[in-house]
Amino acid sequence: MSERHCYYHPLEAARWQCRGCQRLLCSRCVPVNDKRTGHCPLCRAPLRYLGSANTAVPFWNRLGAFFVYPLGRAPLVLILICTLLPAFMTPGLLSLAVSLLLLAAQTRYLYAVLEHTSEGELSPPPLGVAFSGGGLVLVIQQVVIFVVMAAAVEMSARFLGPVAGVIVMLAVLLALPATVMLLALEGQLGEALNPLRWLALMSALKWPYFVLYGYLVLLVLGAGVVTDFMWQHFSPAVAQALAGMSASYLSIVAFHLMGYLLFQYQDRLGYAADSSEELPAEQGPRSDNETLRDVDLRLREGDFRAAAGALEGYVERHRQDTQQVPRLFRILVEMDDNDRILRLQRVFMEHFVLSTHAADLAALIERCRKADAGWLPSNAERVFQAAESLYQSGHTRLALWMLKDYHNRFANEPMWVADALLLTARILANHVRNAAKARNFLTVVAKRYPERAAKAQALLAELDQHGTLADGR
Known part of the structure; x- marks a missing residue:
């Protein structure tokens, strides 16, 4: 497919x-x-x-796996039991009964192989399945199918002529795998004997059914060649055991192959199954990965509002995510949603300051001011860091605005106030070209903030000598 x-x-x-x-x-x-x-x-x-049908490897590309399948522990043990146990028993009613039970067990296991494989289970079923019951019923049903098919061929040849008999014989031989698959899937003899169901299954599977049929014919021919070889080169007892083992082995291969065909084309048959090689994850609370998947889909569809809504919750939980925080900001900018930007400004500002994204920081401040003309950030350290970042990136006007009335807003943070006054003086001297006003700020620091007095005195001397102040904190 x-x-x-x-x-x-x-x-x-x-x-x-x-x-x-x-x-x-x-x-x-x-x-x-x-x-x-x-x-x-x-x-x-x-x-x-x-289901996994869309990702399943075509059966003709994994033929080697089909021949390895019966070498698993459970099928191998079953093959040995069904082959060797009768060989050690003397002929009689007990031997016949044991052989019949083993045939039932083997038949039950073969159908279990088909069922398990059709559901995506690519490892052999456990040995206990063979002895779980129902095998004798399957044997009887299979015998009934063969008898009915043989009777149909005989009746066609008798009443419609030899040509019709040959045509019917070819038809029932072609439908034989379909009857096996229907009996395994439906569990009802009537379904397996219904020619309309044969046609429905073959038409649903289309040409792969006939490819499968070709492989099954090769397996039957191979079994015949192996049996002939055994009888020619070994004693009758050994040949019988080896031929039985090879027949059981190839039967498991054939049923596994039929089951995989159903699994591969499950969508045509109206059901969905997962491969055991691709185990599904259990559904639990919405994970971060699922949230980001949703964001990706929404963005691809151009649904920015839904994408922002999903990503906002994620960013609130992961404020240090260096990819998703700026991503959310860009989405909100694209939406021109300044109100939401203002609500999340603390998250954005912290990220942009620490990551030195000065351009985004400047855009953030401008949009917050548009949303609320009276807005001013309330964290002394973050305000100073933002102002310093803006100044160093050339956004001097915004840097001065951030430092506006800093000494009154954060009077209980004297060290940060002193540093803010020094930064203000530097901006005034270097970019506003107002040395007199810069000198006033430096004088205030020298008089009121002893921890920065020496720094202020040095800057005053530099200002008097050069008229500007060297950049640096």
């Missing part, structure tokens, strides 16, 4: 399809879960789970 890809991630195979907008989504868009229920992150319509 042609692999369908995610609408938003074209390199990813689709795992879901929205019943509303019909978008194909991958596990990056919608996390896989055991319940296989969910809603489209865009239109909120229910999702249809596609």
